[in-house]
Amino acid sequence: MTTLIHPDVLPRVNSSAADALNDAERDRIRAKSAMFAPPEARLADGRRDLVGLSREELAEVMADIGEKPFRAKQVWHWIYHQGATDFSRMSTIAKPLQAKLAEHFVVGRPTTATEQTSVDATRKFLFRFRDGQEAETVYIPDRREDRGAVCVSSQVGCTLSCTFCHTGTQKLVRNLGAAEIVGQFMAARDSYNEWPSPRGDTPRLLSTIVLMGMGEPLYNYDNIAKAMKIIMDGEGIALSRRRITLSTSGVVPLMDQCGDELGVNLAISLHAVTNELRDQIVPLNRKYPIEELIAACRRYPAASNSRRITFEYIMLRDVNDSDADARELVRLIKDLPAKVNLIPFNPWPGSEFQPSTRNRLNSFAKIVMDAGFSSPIRTPRGQDILAACGQLKTESERLRRNH
Numbered sequence: 001m002t003t004l005i006h007p008d009v010l011p012r013v014n015s016s017a018a019d020a021l022n023d024a025e026r027d028r029i030r031a032k033s034a035m036f037a038p039p040e041a042r043l044a045d046g047r048r049d050l051v052g053l054s055r056e057e058l059a060e061v062m063a064d065i066g067e068k069p070f071r072a073k074q075v076w077h078w079i080y081h082q083g084a085t086d087f088s089r090m091s092t093i094a095k096p097l098q099a100k101l102a103e104h105f106v107v108g109r110p111t112t113a114t115e116q117t118s119v120d121a122t123r124k125f126l127f128r129f130r131d132g133q134e135a136e137t138v139y140i141p142d143r144r145e146d147r148g149a150v151c152v153s154s155q156v157g158c159t160l161s162c163t164f165c166h167t168g169t170q171k172l173v174r175n176l177g178a179a180e181i182v183g184q185f186m187a188a189r190d191s192y193n194e195w196p197s198p199r200g201d202t203p204r205l206l207s208t209i210v211l212m213g214m215g216e217p218l219y220n221y222d223n224i225a226k227a228m229k230i231i232m233d234g235e236g237i238a239l240s241r242r243r244i245t246l247s248t249s250g251v252v253p254l255m256d257q258c259g260d261e262l263g264v265n266l267a268i269s270l271h272a273v274t275n276e277l278r279d280q281i282v283p284l285n286r287k288y289p290i291e292e293l294i295a296a297c298r299r300y301p302a303a304s305n306s307r308r309i310t311f312e313y314i315m316l317r318d319v320n321d322s323d324a325d326a327r328e329l330v331r332l333i334k335d336l337p338a339k340v341n342l343i344p345f346n347p348w349p350g351s352e353f354q355p356s357t358r359n360r361l362n363s364f365a366k367i368v369m370d371a372g373f374s375s376p377i378r379t380p381r382g383q384d385i386l387a388a389c390g391q392l393k394t395e396s397e398r399l400r401r402n403h
Contacts, residue, residue: 022252022253022256025253026253026254026257029219029221029251029253029254030221030222032219033175033219033220033221033222036155036172036173036174036175037174037175038174038175038176038177038180038223039130039131039177041177041179043106043130047103047104047105047106048061048104048105048106049105049106049107049108049179050075050079050105050106050107050108051079051107051108051109051179051182051183051186052177052178052179052180052181052182052183052226052227052230053179054226054229054230055072055076055233058072058075058076059072061104061105062075065100065104067097071093071097073235074090074092074093075090075093075101076233076235076236077235077236078090078092078093079107079236080230080233080235080236080237081196081235081236081237081238082195082196083186083189083190083194083195083196084107084195085107085108085109086107087099087101087102087105087107088102108130108179108183109183109186109187109190110127110128110129110180110183110184110187111127111128111129112125112126112127112128112187112191113126113127113128113134114126115191121141122138122139122140122141123138123139123188123191124136124137124138124139125137125138125139125184125187125188125191127180127183127184127187129176129180133156133173133174134156135153135155135156135176135180135184135213135214135215136153136213136214137150137151137152137153137184137187137188137213138150138151138213139151139188139191139192139205139206141205146205147205147206147207147208148205148206148207148208149207149208149209149210150184150185150188150206150208150209150210151210151212151213152181152184152185152209152210152211152212152213153176153181153184153213153214153215154175154176154181154211154213154214154215154216154217154219154220154223154224155172155173155174155175155176155214155215155216155219155220156172156173156174156175156176156214156215157170157171157172157173157214157215158170158172158214158215158216159171159172159215159216159219160216160249160282160283160284161283162249162269162271162281162282162283162284163280163281163352163353164271164281164314164316164345164351164353166348166351170214172215175215175219175220175223176215176220176223177223178223178226178227178230181223181224181227182227182230182231182237184213185206185209185231185237186237188206189206192205192206194206207243208239208243208244208245209228209231209239209243209244209245210244210245210247210267211224211244211245211246211247212245212247212267216248216249216251216284217246217247217248218246218248218251218254218255218258219251219254221254221257221258224246225258225261225262228241228244228262228264229262231244232244241262241263241264241265241302242265242307244262244264244265245264245265245266245267245310246258246262246264246265246266246267247267247268247269247312248266248267248268248269249268249269249282249284250268250269250282250284250285250288250292250293250296251284251288252288252292252293252296255296255297255299255300256296256299256300259299259300259301259302260301263301263302264302265302265307265310266297266300266302266303266309266310267309267310267311267312267341268293268297268309268310268311268312269282269312270293270311270312270313270329271312271313271314271316271320272285272320272325273290273320273325273328273329273332274290274328275289275290277319277320278290281316281319281320290332294332294333294336297309297336297338298335298336303336303337304337307337308336308337308338308339308374309336309337309338309339310338310339310340310341311329311333311338311339311340311341312341312343313329313340313341313342313343314343314345315342315343315344315345315355315356315360315361315364316345316353316354316355316356317345317353317354317355317356317357317360318354319353321356321360321361321364322364323363323364323367325364326363326364326367326368327367329368330367330368330371330373333373334371338373339373339374339375339376340368340373340374340375341375341376341378342361342364342365342368342375342376342377342378343378344356344361344377344378361377362377365377
């Protein structure tokens with residue numbers, strides 16, 4: 001018999017107690033993450049890539065070649081505000097220093113291996129990194145406004161093996177470094193010619209970032225955090241934390257740290273309302289069950305009526321789409337500032353699941369909406385180029401690490 005979990009019996013743990021409980025687990029996650037570390041950010045000729053360095057690190061490498069700290073501020077502006085990849089374009093820097101910078105450094109981008117545009121204007125990039133590994137990034141335009149979201153990957157492959165997700169069938173190869181994460185957004189800007197920002201603040205099209213691509217972001221937290229701090233820096237790309245959403249399947253120990261350090265919007269890949277079912281379709285639930293996940297959502301500092309936590313729910317026919325499931329979902333989130341994104345399942349080759357019927361989608365959505373929660377049914381985007389939710393996968397697994 002399936003046991004329903006009611007929020008009234010969920011533990012309410014304060015932040016300090018949660019930190020004490022989670023320290024050891026965070027250390028374990030980091031130790032495992034180190035096994036999938038990205039390669040050194042240097043070219044074969046010894047030059048170092050400046051993309052992905054923090055402000056402090058950039059000042060240090062400038063000092064290493066005998067330059068004053070203010071040079072780091074100049075270079076930062078050219079890299080992240082102007083989008084320059086060639087030192088000779090940095091017109092506020094004297095030509096001798098331009099040559100010196102080119103001798104020691106590069107301003108890199110991932111290589112665009114393929115670029116596909118859907119009939120609905122969704123664009124998917126297959127980016128190749130210096131070691132030959134690949135990850136996919138998707139730009140999703142907003143039909144109502146002249147802007148959209150860049151769906152960024154955090155890993156090559158994924159370790160979670162969610163049964164409904166195409167990406168989950170690709171084994172984890174390695175984490176992406178901060179430069180590779182930032183580089184996806186910068187390369188997408190290149191594609192849309194959005195350097196510098198047309199209005200001087202946020203770009204016209206590439207206005208938000210969703211960390212919902214390949215991989216589990218919180219299993220690569222240190223690189224994600226470094227990349228997002230670079231992107232949020234007010235003198236560069238300057239995206240507000242309110243324009244960044246991190247999606248996690250529920251790595252509870254890192255949710256607290258993410259909230260404290262980054263404060264970006266949070267999205268939870270929930271997809272089931274009982275531990276029995278979620279254990280099967282989201283195996284991470286066996287480690288961090290629903291009651292712990294919901295308690296972590298309560299603690300998330302950015303959660304408020306103006307910044308609701310989004311619960312993502314893939315609608316699988318005759319699996320998790322009953323009226324009883326909808327009512328239990330309402331009970332789980334009843335005391336949280338939340339919205340629910342109902343996502344029709346996007347079929348992929350070899351999948352065992354089918355999308356819910358339109359009547360089922362509407363019935364489920366009505367129950368959630370009548371309880372006071374926004375519950376839009378997401379329109380699938382980019383299906384014709386396998387760019388929709390849960391469809392991302394590359395052939396990089398053939399290049400598995402050899403250790």
